[in-house]
Amino acid sequence: MSYIGRFAPSPSGPLHFGSLIAALGSYFQAKSQQGQWLVRIEDLDPPREMPGASSLILETLEAYQLHWDGEVVYQSQRHELYQEQINRWLQSGQAYYCQCTRKQIKASGGFYTGTCRDLALQNHQQCAIRLRMTHPIYQFEDQRHGTLSIPTALADEDFIIKRRDGLFAYNLAVVLDDIEQGITEVVRGADLIEPTGRQISLYQMLDAEPVSYLHLPLALDESGHKLSKQNHAKAIDNSNPKPALLDAMSFLGFDIDKEIQSASVEEIIEWGVQNWRVEQLPKATEITPIFSNRSL
Structure with missing residues (x-):
């Protein structure tokens, strides 16, 4: 079976450093296996959504050279x-x-x-x-x-x-969508470990083959809180993506030398695909990142 992964942000605000970690982890895992990487906008909760956030999220992915396969799916249409x-x-x-x-x-x-x-x-x-x-x-x-x-x-x-x-x-919604889109593995933040049990239960009730799961470490702020839109995490910079990209890749366990640091964003992403290994990920489920290239 060919690999199909996905990134599924909610449009409650722009992408922040924690979102970038999830996007990169899912992208590298999919592309390192010559798989597809889909994007789904999980716009299930209109009261919590920010006007224009869906378009801004897609613009950010493009700025960071994270190009998705196929059409973007919106849960509000399903x-x-x-x-x-x-x-x-x-x-x-x-x-x-x-x-x-x-x-x-x-x-x-x-x-x-x-x-x-x-x-x-x-x-x-x-x-x-x-x-x-x-x-x-x-x-x-x-x-x-x-x-x-x-x-x-x-x-x-x-x-x-x-x-x-x-x-x-x-x-x-997430299980029905993952089944219909043929997702084979879900790569996401460790804050979603507990709901995973319920989602596997749904697969069994639907007589569907469960996907595999890879949970990435959560990035915490200096107070020990998860970087999130609810906690007012700062949006990542679309006009100057390299600093946040390099910090996020370091967070994911990459050892990035000076030659790679001086490359273009597109070249850095391609290098990441070629050098990605699940074993490089930190074992911890929560980490306060050290920002060498940018500040929150």
Whole structure:
């Protein structure tokens, strides 16, 4: 089977240093295996999106010479696919309506315990939709970190596939999209280790072959917080991409000599493809980067 990877940012803001690490890791892993690298915009949550962010993300990828294969896919254009699957599960009884609030679940210990599972609720307007957990995943194999464990309470939980506000849940959308696009491996940040168990469960419920997973270290700021749009991480520079590119590649374990540092962005990316090895990645799942070429 030929390799198909992807980079799937959400358009809640421009790409920052942490996003660049995920983009580079997924790109190098795909291209080092002569595979395809797809881009999918995960625009599932309009209230959290920044106007123009989708176009800005694509411009940034081009500025850093990260050229994708095929057409860009937008989750906002795929609602019908998600709803059709939910309808099949509702009809079969695999999914059900749930009226429990976050406050109620927090009061009962923080995990949903199946309160509405057998109530046969029909009040669609005030309910989320949950999936009966019939294939819990307690551990999985990561390409760099080996066996990773999922907390039992999380693995056993009937999780939401459509929210009370009518928005589709990330776990459902990402798995349906990865299956339809033929993704063979998911390379992403270590902050998504815990949802991986639920996603593998979905593959099994859908009788689909799960993908392999490679989780990259998270970049932390000086306060120990993940670099993210929510934490106001600074956007990377489209007009001068080389400094951030070199720092991100050093973060990913590349030993970059002066000759490579003086090359063009395109040449640096090609060198990265030729010299990429999963074994070079740090074993840690969280790292505070040392910025030799730029500052946050």
